[in-house]
Amino acid sequence: MKKKIIYASFIFLVIALVYAPILMLVAFSFSETRIMQTDNFQFGFGTWRDLFQNQRIMSALFNTILIATLSAALAVIIATFACMGIIKMKRRAQSATMILNQIPFINATIVTAFSLVLLFAALGIFNAGYFKLILAHTLICLPISVLVILPRLRSMDQNMFEAAQDLGAPPMHAMFSVVIPQLMPAMIAAFLLGFSLSLDDFIITQFNNDGVHTISTVVYSYTRIPPPRELRALGALIFGLVLVILIFVNIYLGKRRKKSEVNR
Amino acid sequence: MKKNKPKTRMSYKFLFALPFFIFMIMMVVVPLSLLFFYAFFEDGSFTFAHIQYFFTDSVSVRILFRSLGIALLATVIAILIAFPIALGLATAGFKRSHTILMLFIMPMWINLLLRSFALRELFGIIGVERGLFALVFAIVLDYLPLAIIPIYVVISGTSKKYIEASQDLGANPTQVFTKTILPLSVPGIMAAFLLVFTPAISTYFLVQYFGDNSTRMLGWLLFQLNINSEFGRASVISIALLIIVVLTILITNRLSKRGNKRGGLW
Numbered sequence: 001m002k003k004k005i006i007y008a009s010f011i012f013l014v015i016a017l018v019y020a021p022i023l024m025l026v027a028f029s030f031s032e033t034r035i036m037q038t039d040n041f042q043f044g045f046g047t048w049r050d051l052f053q054n055q056r057i058m059s060a061l062f063n064t065i066l067i068a069t070l071s072a073a074l075a076v077i078i079a080t081f082a083c084m085g086i087i088k089m090k091r092r093a094q095s096a097t098m099i100l101n102q103i104p105f106i107n108a109t110i111v112t113a114f115s116l117v118l119l120f121a122a123l124g125i126f127n128a129g130y131f132k133l134i135l136a137h138t139l140i141c142l143p144i145s146v147l148v149i150l151p152r153l154r155s156m157d158q159n160m161f162e163a164a165q166d167l168g169a170p171p172m173h174a175m176f177s178v179v180i181p182q183l184m185p186a187m188i189a190a191f192l193l194g195f196s197l198s199l200d201d202f203i204i205t206q207f208n209n210d211g212v213h214t215i216s217t218v219v220y221s222y223t224r225i226p227p228p229r230e231l232r233a234l235g236a237l238i239f240g241l242v243l244v245i246l247i248f249v250n251i252y253l254g255k256r257r258k259k260s261e262v263n264r
Numbered sequence: 265m266k267k268n269k270p271k272t273r274m275s276y277k278f279l280f281a282l283p284f285f286i287f288m289i290m291m292v293v294v295p296l297s298l299l300f301f302y303a304f305f306e307d308g309s310f311t312f313a314h315i316q317y318f319f320t321d322s323v324s325v326r327i328l329f330r331s332l333g334i335a336l337l338a339t340v341i342a343i344l345i346a347f348p349i350a351l352g353l354a355t356a357g358f359k360r361s362h363t364i365l366m367l368f369i370m371p372m373w374i375n376l377l378l379r380s381f382a383l384r385e386l387f388g389i390i391g392v393e394r395g396l397f398a399l400v401f402a403i404v405l406d407y408l409p410l411a412i413i414p415i416y417v418v419i420s421g422t423s424k425k426y427i428e429a430s431q432d433l434g435a436n437p438t439q440v441f442t443k444t445i446l447p448l449s450v451p452g453i454m455a456a457f458l459l460v461f462t463p464a465i466s467t468y469f470l471v472q473y474f475g476d477n478s479t480r481m482l483g484w485l486l487f488q489l490n491i492n493s494e495f496g497r498a499s500v501i502s503i504a505l506l507i508i509v510v511l512t513i514l515i516t517n518r519l520s521k522r523g524n525k526r527g528g529l530w
Contacts, residue, residue, distance in 0.1 A: 024385070110466040146284075
């Protein structure tokens, strides 16, 4: 019992440390002062008004979601086909492919980012921020997509695809009506994981953006001190969104877990 | 039956993976090869100049060792904090251990830059000076979830049974910890090490946010060189980072295998 209290207090202390900065940001997003001052808290919604009027931040929000959606979707498509091919390969080719797949995962992000700068420079692609970022973010999403989809495909009945074809379905039709529906949960999981990785990326975006800003780079770009007050509201907004989404996901998963327990 | 399968049907299947291979070769293999090209070639002819510069300019090598030191320090501290948390969540029998774990993971979904920005503002208010302490604190706080998760997974998975078994067999708490928990969680600790050390050694915005002149790291140097379009020298730094990451993987793999063996033999 004593042990439990020690653990609990340590955990509580660390959680407090982890959340202190972000909660302070949330609190001060309701203070209208230019600089955050503990002794001068003026309640108001000025920071939030500024946030929604700040075109730079709003377009960065839009870009972030656009790039994350497109890249995660593209990665899931490439990964799904890749897994169907990988599963038919010989063992050694499979493990070699998995090593190739792991490289961007394991490599330091900054090295990936810089090597992409070299690639785009060598190809002579300049001032094509969206194009570069979608390609680069697809690279961020692809390894995790393969890692999520491949086990699911392995656990499926391998003969389904052949069976459908034996029954007269053309390959594409067999794929879209037999294989894809069964893979759907894994594909959605892969999409969401890729999406969140893309949202969080800063380094690769910063190196290759050609002036196209995402949330990360726009926050970084405000170097002057004090930073504009609407950044506080932006932090609070994203914290709130994440909180709401996680609570909903938890309730949904909890319900599903209970359901499956009842069914058992 | 299987032998009679028409050959054409087998042969096109791997073609499904073709877009993946084209993409990965274009985006991974070619760019990494370009690093070596830019490091060793200048205007089409072979050169050691960039490598030589790295070892003789007196700044680069110092930054290399400093980066190793700072990243190592931050990673060790992160693991020292993460270990008791993971152990407590896995073994102390909290009612809502999943929710608590979720609380630790949640900040990872909040943009890293915004989190760092928030911490910088907090430091500004309470008056923490920029420098080594602030930088290490920031690295630990930002990457703590990456240290907690693998250790928690390992302890809450297989080793829980072993912990109970060793208690049943009469080991005292110290023995349970040193002979069972610690050796068995080595793979988790090593995974945590890799997950924290790699971003820690290559970070540059944390150095810009929290560091001072004495805490410049390899990632920062690479970032500056890239801005100045010094691709040759930047490639050398990238290769140094590649080598460090590969060595870290080899060492952590080795150690986690050894830990496994000892865990199995206790």
